[in-house]
Amino acid sequence: MLLDRLLVLPNELLLLWHNHRVPLLLSALSLAIIVHVIVYLRSRRQKVLVSPPPSSPVEKKEIELRPEWLPENTTIVVPALNVDNHADDVAVPVPVIKVKKGPKTVKGKKVPKQRTPPASNFDHKTDKIQPLVFFQSLSGTTECYATQLAKTLTEWTVGCDQSASLLEPQTHDLSYIEYDDYFLTPPKADSNTKHFYILLLPTYNIDTVLDNFLENLQETHNDFRIDTAPLSGLVGYSVFGFGDKEGWPTEEEGFCSQAREVDKWMARLTGRKRAYPLGIGDVKSDVDARLGEWRAGVQEALVELAEGRGLGEGVPGSGDPAESDDEDEDVAEDSDGEGITSKPRKATRVDDLEDLGSMVNSESPNPIPVDFTSYKSKASKPVSAPKEMVPVTSPTHAALTKQGYSIIGSHSGVKICRWTKSALRGRGSCYKYSFYGIQSHLCMEATPSLSCSNKCVFCWRHGTNPVGTTWRWITDAPDLIYDGITAAHYKKIKMMKGVPGVRAERFAEAMRIRHCALSLVGEPIFYPHINELLAIMHANRISTFLVCNAQHPAQLASLIPVTQLYVSIDASNKDSLRKIDRPLHRDFWERFCACLDILKQRRFEQRTVFRLTLVKGFNMAEEVRGYADLVERALPGFVEVKGVTYCGTSAAGSAGLTMQNVPFYEEVAAFVTALAEELSKRGLGYGIAAEHAHSCCVLLADERRFKKNGRWATRIDFERFYELNEGLVEGTRTDEQGRVVGWRPEDYVGEETPEWALWGNGGFDPRDVRVWRKGKGPKGENNVEGTKEDVKVVEI
Numbered sequence: 001m002l003l004d005r006l007l008v009l010p011n012e013l014l015l016l017w018h019n020h021r022v023p024l025l026l027s028a029l030s031l032a033i034i035v036h037v038i039v040y041l042r043s044r045r046q047k048v049l050v051s052p053p054p055s056s057p058v059e060k061k062e063i064e065l066r067p068e069w070l071p072e073n074t075t076i077v078v079p080a081l082n083v084d085n086h087a088d089d090v091a092v093p094v095p096v097i098k099v100k101k102g103p104k105t106v107k108g109k110k111v112p113k114q115r116t117p118p119a120s121n122f123d124h125k126t127d128k129i130q131p132l133v134f135f136q137s138l139s140g141t142t143e144c145y146a147t148q149l150a151k152t153l154t155e156w157t158v159g160c161d162q163s164a165s166l167l168e169p170q171t172h173d174l175s176y177i178e179y180d181d182y183f184l185t186p187p188k189a190d191s192n193t194k195h196f197y198i199l200l201l202p203t204y205n206i207d208t209v210l211d212n213f214l215e216n217l218q219e220t221h222n223d224f225r226i227d228t229a230p231l232s233g234l235v236g237y238s239v240f241g242f243g244d245k246e247g248w249p250t251e252e253e254g255f256c257s258q259a260r261e262v263d264k265w266m267a268r269l270t271g272r273k274r275a276y277p278l279g280i281g282d283v284k285s286d287v288d289a290r291l292g293e294w295r296a297g298v299q300e301a302l303v304e305l306a307e308g309r310g311l312g313e314g315v316p317g318s319g320d321p322a323e324s325d326d327e328d329e330d331v332a333e334d335s336d337g338e339g340i341t342s343k344p345r346k347a348t349r350v351d352d353l354e355d356l357g358s359m360v361n362s363e364s365p366n367p368i369p370v371d372f373t374s375y376k377s378k379a380s381k382p383v384s385a386p387k388e389m390v391p392v393t394s395p396t397h398a399a400l401t402k403q404g405y406s407i408i409g410s411h412s413g414v415k416i417c418r419w420t421k422s423a424l425r426g427r428g429s430c431y432k433y434s435f436y437g438i439q440s441h442l443c444m445e446a447t448p449s450l451s452c453s454n455k456c457v458f459c460w461r462h463g464t465n466p467v468g469t470t471w472r473w474i475t476d477a478p479d480l481i482y483d484g485i486t487a488a489h490y491k492k493i494k495m496m497k498g499v500p501g502v503r504a505e506r507f508a509e510a511m512r513i514r515h516c517a518l519s520l521v522g523e524p525i526f527y528p529h530i531n532e533l534l535a536i537m538h539a540n541r542i543s544t545f546l547v548c549n550a551q552h553p554a555q556l557a558s559l560i561p562v563t564q565l566y567v568s569i570d571a572s573n574k575d576s577l578r579k580i581d582r583p584l585h586r587d588f589w590e591r592f593c594a595c596l597d598i599l600k601q602r603r604f605e606q607r608t609v610f611r612l613t614l615v616k617g618f619n620m621a622e623e624v625r626g627y628a629d630l631v632e633r634a635l636p637g638f639v640e641v642k643g644v645t646y647c648g649t650s651a652a653g654s655a656g657l658t659m660q661n662v663p664f665y666e667e668v669a670a671f672v673t674a675l676a677e678e679l680s681k682r683g684l685g686y687g688i689a690a691e692h693a694h695s696c697c698v699l700l701a702d703e704r705r706f707k708k709n710g711r712w713a714t715r716i717d718f719e720r721f722y723e724l725n726e727g728l729v730e731g732t733r734t735d736e737q738g739r740v741v742g743w744r745p746e747d748y749v750g751e752e753t754p755e756w757a758l759w760g761n762g763g764f765d766p767r768d769v770r771v772w773r774k775g776k777g778p779k780g781e782n783n784v785e786g787t788k789e790d791v792k793v794v795e796i
């Protein structure tokens with residue numbers, strides 16, 4: 001019976017196939033197509049896979065770098081992102097993925113729109129006008145005029161007939177405000193307060209904060225997610241430009257060109273709310289007269305607004321961003337009554353839609369081609385040559401040089417640190433010696449990028465350095481930077497030879513740089529050739545401590561291993577980070593989080609550090625748990641907690657930072673204790689390892705990785721690092737099959753942390769002489785030079 005059934009089975013199967021082969025074949029084909037499409041789509045996404053090392057407690061996780069995070073005008077070598085293969089990077093030829101940028105161009109035709117005067121949003125019976133004076137200044141002229149103007153307007157608003165409708169003006173420096181607070185939408189206020197913007201601006205043909213401001217206005221206008229006139233809620237605006245006719249005699253040659261540009265963008269952003277024409281003045285001749293006339297005009301406009309007369313009807317074109325030749329196209333009458341006909345203007349290039357509005361003849365049978373995706377964007381302009389970041393002629397160069405920086409090329413800087421001077425005189429090294437064994441007189445502090453994408457409240461840059469979200473400057477070669485910074489450092493060391501107290505043996509040692517802290521100011525990983533520069537340093541057996549601001553995930557992911565990699569953690573949450581770092585990137589928090597994830601993935605290939613800078617009133621209170629969350633996310637080898645150093649600049653002042661915001665050492669210590677407790681509650685295995693009380697700095701470390709025989713071992717074996725880096729000795733990082741693929745931070749752990757540096761012992765090397773500032777410090781204790789004026793070691 002069973003045998004009979006088995007014999008007929010092949011026939012039954014054949015019959016089944018004949019009956020159902022069409023649906024079966026179709027299903028198989030559909031499945032194949034679906035699989036193919038999925039594979040295709042996945043391969044199109046740019047992913048960076050940073051595989052965690054074997055035996056790591058971390059789950060395998062992919063970090064996706066958004067296309068907009070990839071550096072502009074540069075290429076990214078994807079295999080270099082694989083941390084396990086970095087040792088082979090030089091040998092293996094790698095395919096270069098070009099990052100395509102820029103919108104797709106869609107051609108169409110512009111339908112000319114009917115212009116109506118902007119509707120007034122001001123009810124003079126109930127509303128009040130809040131004038132806001134914005135200025136930007138590098139060498140102080142504009143700031144001076146802005147302060148004076150604000151004072152005059154304040155007196156006027158109080159005394160004039162319309163005082164009930166006019167609030168006292170407020171002044172803002174464009175270098176320190178958050179653009180989005182004022183130029184994305186009008187600032188938040190009660191519904192009866194309407195804002196009037198007054199902008200006073202110089203022009204610089206070198207790169208300054210103004211370039212960034214202009215870029216921001218343009219981006220806001222062109223952002224398809226934002227209304228093209230998001231500032232239409234203002235009651236009006238007016239711009240005054242300061243320029244120098246001696247150097248830039250005409251408009252064509254650039255006289256007040258940036259004020260003109262701002263005026264145009266404000267017209268677009270406000271929906272044509274220019275309340276008074278752009279004023280311009282030559283700082284070497286007529287500026288006072290021109291500014292006086294313009295101010296009177298602005299006051300008149302304010303009176304008209306306050307009385308409910310709005311901005312007036314205006315002739316056609318009133319408030320437009322740029323001048324048009326409309327009137328030339330009409331037949332105008334001159335005073336003698338004779339008609340004058342002008343030639344119609346030819347459209348020669350793709351231009352701004354609004355500008356084109358006035359150029360398009362509605363009766364023309366041939367529409368003008370319009371790029372609907374870009375306004376007067378960089379792409380539609382002839383490509384201008386990149387500028388120098390800090391040219392020799394710039395006030396920034398002068399200011400930085402005055403502060404003791406040597407500027408190398410046009411975007412790098414080096415400065416001799418006060419601790420280097422102190423160590424040369426045997427008066428102690430900085431915390432890097434106590435924690436890691438770096439003697440300050442052997443250390444150079446430098447940066448290959450004086451520019452940065454943040455405007456931190458505690459920054460030392462005095463608000464004058466260029467800022468930017470992308471690298472857009474002339475780029476110096478890494479060997480030129482290396483030669484320049486080392487030569488400048490040695491030169492400064494040599495200048496110390498006549499200083500009383502300098503120890504001969506330390507002076508001789510200092511003539512061989514052994515460490516480089518890439519942390520001075522600016523953002524070192526912004527420099528497109530940072531990896532080459534680091535490689536040169538390592539080849540010269542100079543250790544690298546690199547501090548980045550957690551805003552450039554793509555560059556961080558592609559960075560070669562350094563001796564110690566830092567990420568600045570200036571706040572524990574998005575809101576606080578925005579207030580303290582004032583980042584330029586709108587997606588700063590996503591960038592920050594991506595950097596933490598990258599740090600976590602790289603923690604088994606190099607020493608990773610969180611640097612917390614505590615600013616009382618900004619990022620300390622109630623934030624311990626938030627910081628613990630971040631530590632849990634990135635699991636850095638170390639957490640350095642430091643009290644902010646007060647730099648007393650106007651930048652700090654304008655951010656509301658005073659000496660009151662500098663925490664006492666006891667406060668820093670209490671914070672660290674609370675953080676250590678929180679981390680221990682979570683079972684993360686961190687302990688307080690060391691301290692350097694006189695620079696207000698405490699070190700937490702992962703005790704499972706940086707303790708030897710139950711004792712802290714936070715110091716570094718630098719020679720071992722070079723040997724590992726050069727492949728002279730084998731590391732212990734292995735893959736799943738147990739093959740060695742690189743080294744681990746544990747492979748170059750140095751000696752045990754000295755007793756005097758441990759938590760509770762202060763952190764001052766007893767072999768050095770402690771010197772207190774005049775009037776400070778306990779009486780009698782090594783206070784040998786306490787009364788000398790030249791003593792610069794300050795207890796903070």
Ligand SMILES: Cc1cc2nc3c(=O)[nH]c(=O)nc-3n(C[C@H](O)[C@H](O)[C@H](O)COP(=O)(O)O)c2cc1C
Nearest residue numbers: 137138139140141142202203204205243244255256
């Ligand atoms: C390096 C440099 C570049 C300048 N470029 C221009 C320019 O392109 N057009 C212009 O009209 N004035 C230019 N000026 C003149 C400044 O705009 C003018 O001195 C202004 O008052 C400076 O204002 P501030 O002191 O507030 O920074 C330049 C000045 C310097 C120092």
Ligand code: SF4
Nearest residue numbers: 452454456459522549
């Ligand atoms: S990240 Fe550094 S250089 Fe940049 S603004 Fe902040 S403190 Fe200054």
